[in-house]
Amino acid sequence: MHVLILGGTGEARRLAGLLHGAEVAGLRVTSSLAGRVAAPRMPDGEVRVGGFGGAEGLAQWLRTHEVDALIDATHPFARTISFNAAAAAAAAHVPLLALRRPGWVPGEGDRWHPADSLDEAAALLPALGRRVFLTTGRMGLAAFAHLDQLWFLMRSVDAPEPPCPVRMEVLLDRGPFTLEGEREVLRRAAIDVLVTKDSGGAATSPKLTAAREAQIPVVVVRRPPVPDGVAVAATPEEAAAWVRQFSG
CATH class of the missing domain: 3.40.50.720 (NAD(P)-binding Rossmann-like Domain)
Structure with a gap:
């Protein structure tokens, strides 16, 4: 099974580590980084750096590299990437999950x-x-x-x-x-x-x-919404559990 993580966040690195250390036979994990940070923190597993060429390019990459599951673990404000991921997953018939940490909530005394x-x-x-x-x-x-x-x-x-x-x-x-x-x-x-x-x-x-x-x-x-119809996980642990359901 091949999982592609669109990463660059702490949650993406945590998820890559969880999957890399999971006892799942034949599980391959690739993390994709946009390349906008000069010295990014590298996740466990395989890593690719750079864009895909929009939704069409990402869909082609999913097909060529036989990706079985796609996880969008990019920054909550990476709107273009998230919508490209949704379009590419639909075109390549690959299940997609968005990993989004919960937003902040104002407390007493906040202005x-x-x-x-x-x-x-x-x-x-x-x-x-x-x-x-x-x-x-x-x-x-x-x-x-x-x-x-x-x-x-x-x-x-x-x-x-x-x-x-x-x-x-x-x-x-x-x-x-x-x-x-x-x-x-x-x-x-x-x-x-x-x-x-x-x-x-x-x-x-x-x-x-x-x-x-x-x-x-x-x-x-305010953060942009997750594309319609995309499943959402709040933690890397939830995302890892989502992946495991495809590995049985």
């Missing part, structure tokens, strides 16, 4: 402002603060480039490319992050508003706790 896009998030900022901690990644900075009256601290794994906000400091770092570290970032940079995507998970959630403690407003970009 969240939901947004449906980065553009909408940018439109909210001038009324909320002047010193912005931007944690939406290096892609999509063009949405904030016109806000020349605001100052941004932008955190990402790799350096961003223009267009970017004029008044911006770049912090190159990779999670998981600690609560004490996030408190220090907010304090040192005098942050008065945080922008994040609803990525979910514990690796980057301490910033939300730090913002709550400091009574800083948080603009939270």
Whole structure:
């Protein structure tokens, strides 16, 4: 049995490890990474790096490499990849599962402002603060480039490319992050508003706790929906159990 994991997330690496160590005769696991991060953390098992050429290219890869099950364990905001995976799985008649960690839920004392896009998030900022901690990644900075009256601290794994906000400091770092570290970032940079995507998970959630403690407003970009008709697992363990049902 051949399983293809569309990866790049911690959950994808955890799933690859679970399947790689599973006592399932003949189980082959391939993880696919998009190649957008210069030095990605590598999962167990076989790895391929790079795109497929859209839904049609992915469907052809599934057929050529005799893939029996496809798991979309990409970032919750990798909308294009997820919809290509759904179309490719349907075309190649391969079962598909989306592995999605649950989104964050606001707690008592949170000052969240939901947004449906980065553009909408940018439109909210001038009324909320002047010193912005931007944690939406290096892609999509063009949405904030016109806000020349605001100052941004932008955190990402790799350096961003223009267009970017004029008044911006770049912090190159990779999670998981600690609560004490996030408190220090907010304090040192005098942050008065945080922008994040609803990525979910514990690796980057301490910033939300730090913002709550400091009574800083948080603009939270909602995640796109999973394509219609695609089964969803919340944990790598659930996804591994889904794979095992095909291996008997």
